[in-house]
Amino acid sequence: MSYRGKHRRAVRHPVLRAVAATTAMVLLAIAGTAFLAYRHLEGNITVSNGFDDILGDRPDEVDVEGPSKPLNVLILGSDTREGQREVSGSSAGLSDTTILLHLSADRERAYGVSIPRDLLVDRPECTDPDDGSPIEGEELAQWNDAFALGGEACTIAQFEEMAGLRVNHFVVVDFAGFKTMVDALGGVPVCVPQEVNDPIGDIYLPAGTYKVTGNQALDYVRVRHSIGTIDTGDIGRMKRQQAFLASMVNTAVSAGTLFNPAKLWKFLNAATQSLTADPELSKMGTLFDLAQDVRNIGLDKVQFFTVPFEPYELDPNRLVPAPEAERLWEQLRHDEPLRRNLTSGATKASEGDPSEPKKRRNPEQEAQAARDGLCA
Numbered sequence: 001m002s003y004r005g006k007h008r009r010a011v012r013h014p015v016l017r018a019v020a021a022t023t024a025m026v027l028l029a030i031a032g033t034a035f036l037a038y039r040h041l042e043g044n045i046t047v048s049n050g051f052d053d054i055l056g057d058r059p060d061e062v063d064v065e066g067p068s069k070p071l072n073v074l075i076l077g078s079d080t081r082e083g084q085r086e087v088s089g090s091s092a093g094l095s096d097t098t099i100l101l102h103l104s105a106d107r108e109r110a111y112g113v114s115i116p117r118d119l120l121v122d123r124p125e126c127t128d129p130d131d132g133s134p135i136e137g138e139e140l141a142q143w144n145d146a147f148a149l150g151g152e153a154c155t156i157a158q159f160e161e162m163a164g165l166r167v168n169h170f171v172v173v174d175f176a177g178f179k180t181m182v183d184a185l186g187g188v189p190v191c192v193p194q195e196v197n198d199p200i201g202d203i204y205l206p207a208g209t210y211k212v213t214g215n216q217a218l219d220y221v222r223v224r225h226s227i228g229t230i231d232t233g234d235i236g237r238m239k240r241q242q243a244f245l246a247s248m249v250n251t252a253v254s255a256g257t258l259f260n261p262a263k264l265w266k267f268l269n270a271a272t273q274s275l276t277a278d279p280e281l282s283k284m285g286t287l288f289d290l291a292q293d294v295r296n297i298g299l300d301k302v303q304f305f306t307v308p309f310e311p312y313e314l315d316p317n318r319l320v321p322a323p324e325a326e327r328l329w330e331q332l333r334h335d336e337p338l339r340r341n342l343t344s345g346a347t348k349a350s351e352g353d354p355s356e357p358k359k360r361r362n363p364e365q366e367a368q369a370a371r372d373g374l375c376a
Helices: 002-044 145-163 175-184 214-222 233-252 261-273 284-297 323-333 363-371
Strands: 071-078 097-103 110-114 120-123 138-142 169-174 188-192 196-198 203-205 208-212 275-277 302-306 309-312 315-321
Touching: 002 261, 002 284, 071 145, 071 175, 071 284, 097 145, 097 284, 110 233, 110 284, 110 323, 120 145, 120 315, 138 145, 145 169, 145 323, 169 175, 175 214, 175 261, 188 214, 188 233, 203 214, 208 214, 214 233, 233 302, 261 275, 315 323
Parallel strands: 071 169, 110 302
Antiparallel strands: 071 097, 097 110, 120 138, 169 275, 188 208, 196 203, 309 315
C-alpha cells in the first residue's frame, strides 16, 4: 500500500513539472513574440530630431488643472519620404495637410484643427535640414512653404509663432504609405455626392457611398477640383479630409479591426511604416498611450474643424487668419472648452461612417456640405 502510494507520488510530480515547464515555455514564447512584434513596429518608425533645429524662443506651457497636462501634436501629411533612417529633419517635400491635435488635460476633449496650405502667415528664420544653412524668415509667407524649405522644424516654429501654443509632439504621415494603411483596414467608407472627373489632377471618382482603397483613397483626399457645387479648392479638400479621417478613425477602432488580430497587425505595420516622429512619440508605448487617450475620450468628443480664416484682400486666392483665430488659440493655450461658434460645422469621429444616418442638418449646413463636395 505504501509502495503504491509512493509510486503515485513519484509519477505525479514529473507530470506536474512537465505541465509547468510546458506552460512556462508557451508563456515565454507568447511574450517573446509580443516583444519581437513590439520591436518590429517601433523599428518601422523614422525618428526625427526636428525639435533640435528650431531657432529662437519657443512658447511656454500654461499650467492648467488636470490629472495630466494638455497635449498638442502637430500632424503633417507629406508626399515624400527618404527611407527608414534617423534624421535631423526631413528633406524638402510637399505638405498640403497640417492638423493640430489638442487633447485636454482631463482627457475629456480632443480637437483636430486643420490649417489651410494657402494661409499667409509670418515665417520665422529656419534651418535647412540638409546642410544646416539658415533660411531667412518672411512676412506673409504661404503656409506650406515652411515644410518645403525647412521640413517639420520650420513648420513647428511657424505654427508656434502664429498660435503662441507649444507643440509637444509631431508626426509626419507619408501619403504613399497612407494608402497601405487604408488597404490594411479593408477600405474606408466615403460618400461622394456626384461623379468627379478632374482632368487637372487626373482623378475620377464615381458618385455614391462606398469603400475606397489604395490609389482611390489617395485620390479622394487629394482631389481639389470638379467636386462640389462650386470649386472651393483647398478649403473643400480640407473638409473632405476631415470627413475621411473621421471615417478612418471610426473604422480603425471598430470591433472588426480591434478583434481581428491579422487585420490589426496589418494596419499597425502599415501605419508605423508611414510615420516620421519625434524621439518620444516614435516609441510604441507613447503612441499606444496617445491612442488610448483618444479612444477613452470617446469618438463623439473628437472634433475636426478648420482654423477661422478670411480672404486676403490683395489676393482672393490666398487666406489670412480671421480675428476669431486668436480666440481659438487663446482658449487652447489655457485648455478651455471651445465656444460653439469656433467648432460650428465640426466633423465628429463618431459620425465617420457615411453609410450611417446623419443628424438632421439645416438648409445652410446642407448647402455648405454640397459646396464642399460632401453628402448632407
